């Protein structure tokens with residue numbers, strides 16, 4: 696069985712179907728995207744990627760392949776030095792100003808002296824949204840992440856998993872079209888990590904139009920969560936493979952134990968070594 700990866704034919708026991716972007720509305724378009732830092736490091740070279748509304752895309756690749764650089768540019772923090780990056784017909788900076796983009800990082804970055812509720816309301820407070828709406832929206836997202844009873848708690852009173860849930864709630868409170876998650880579960884233990892993966896998928900499915908871009912070093916996590924896995928190679932950072940994960944949603948624990956899951960994990964791992 697032959698599967699095409701970046702113009703090289705490689706063998707694999709499981710052949711993922713070819714993904715046809717353009718099924719949903721085009722959300723992000725990268726054309727010949729490149730980034731050379733001031734010190735001459737070529738972080739990205741000729742990245743071409745179309746991302747449609749409602750996708751869940753994971754980026755995997757060795758350290759230094761440019762995953763964070765892509766995220767920073769989508770977030771409008773640092774401009775490309777080559778090619779184009781279009782987000783819903785806007786530049787990244789314009790999209791960010793319109794609150795179309797939200798972020799979650801491995802470090803939850805919660806304000807330690809503010810309650811869970813105040814932390815979650817912060818993005819709305821900064822935009823001058825009326826207090827009543829802030830409280831309603833915070834209640835909505837804290838319900839989504841299962842923390843409605845912890846509204847008045849301080850971050851130090853929460854476990855690592857709960858802090859991450861607050862961080863996710865704070866990102867969701869602006870109802871973003873694009874959610875960027877940079878190794879959000881990397882610091883969590885395996886059980887908490889899997890629970891949060893399940894919860895994240897459930898939240899994503901409730902908002903069919905939200906697109907999630909997710910960086911992870913964990914191939915199991917990438918396969919479990921994603922509609923597509925983007926495999927990158929370093930020096931210079933390039934997309935070396937785009938692999939569709941054809942398993943339908945909702946996905947749960949049973950998917951993790953199927954042969955199809957193991958085959959996809961093997962396949963993505965193989966693409967990473969290529």
Ligand SMILES: Nc1ncnc2c1ncn2[C@@H]1O[C@H](COP(=O)(O)OP(=O)(O)OP(=O)(O)O)[C@@H](O)[C@H]1O
Pocket residue numbers: 732733734736737738756757758759760761762763764765932
């Ligand atoms: N501000 C900067 N100035 C110079 N070089 C940089 C800068 N930021 C990143 N780089 C370099 O660009 C390349 C890509 O870095 P980037 O952080 O995007 O990779 P990554 O895939 O996210 O890595 P990791 O998985 O370790 O987070 C690396 O070689 C890195 O050293």
